[in-house]
Amino acid sequence: MKASPIHGFLAATLLAAAIPAYAQTSNAERTLALCKSPNHTMRVYVLDGVTNLRAYDRKNEGVWLNTAALRQPNPEGYDYLNERGEVQVKLFVPNSEDLACSITIGDNPPEMGEVLVREPSSGD
Numbered sequence: 001m002k003a004s005p006i007h008g009f010l011a012a013t014l015l016a017a018a019i020p021a022y023a024q025t026s027n028a029e030r031t032l033a034l035c036k037s038p039n040h041t042m043r044v045y046v047l048d049g050v051t052n053l054r055a056y057d058r059k060n061e062g063v064w065l066n067t068a069a070l071r072q073p074n075p076e077g078y079d080y081l082n083e084r085g086e087v088q089v090k091l092f093v094p095n096s097e098d099l100a101c102s103i104t105i106g107d108n109p110p111e112m113g114e115v116l117v118r119e120p121s122s123g124d
Contacts (some may be wrong), residue, residue, distance in 0.1 A: 011017070031043060032119050042101075044071070045058070052092050053066075063080035069083060076092075077093050087106040100113055100115070
């Protein structure tokens, strides 16, 4: 059975309400992954065919990274890494819904967070 436009609108409205305003996107962006830790929210999205990584500092309430990213599937999930910048930023989103995502910034210990959006299983 094909979903009606009303069902699509309702689903989009519910999803928008579940995602914090600072992490929402324009219609041109497609979110692949979204991870929320106590200190950061990391979002991986595709815009014009390019995979990007956006980092939001929750305490200072600002985006501090928004750059092209490498997307690396592995048997446990996906690694996303920034391509540019002085500090390496890595987001790991596991395939398993029972596991937390992790955000690693430079040499700091990983921050564990809640996965709000994830890609389908990498299957690798």
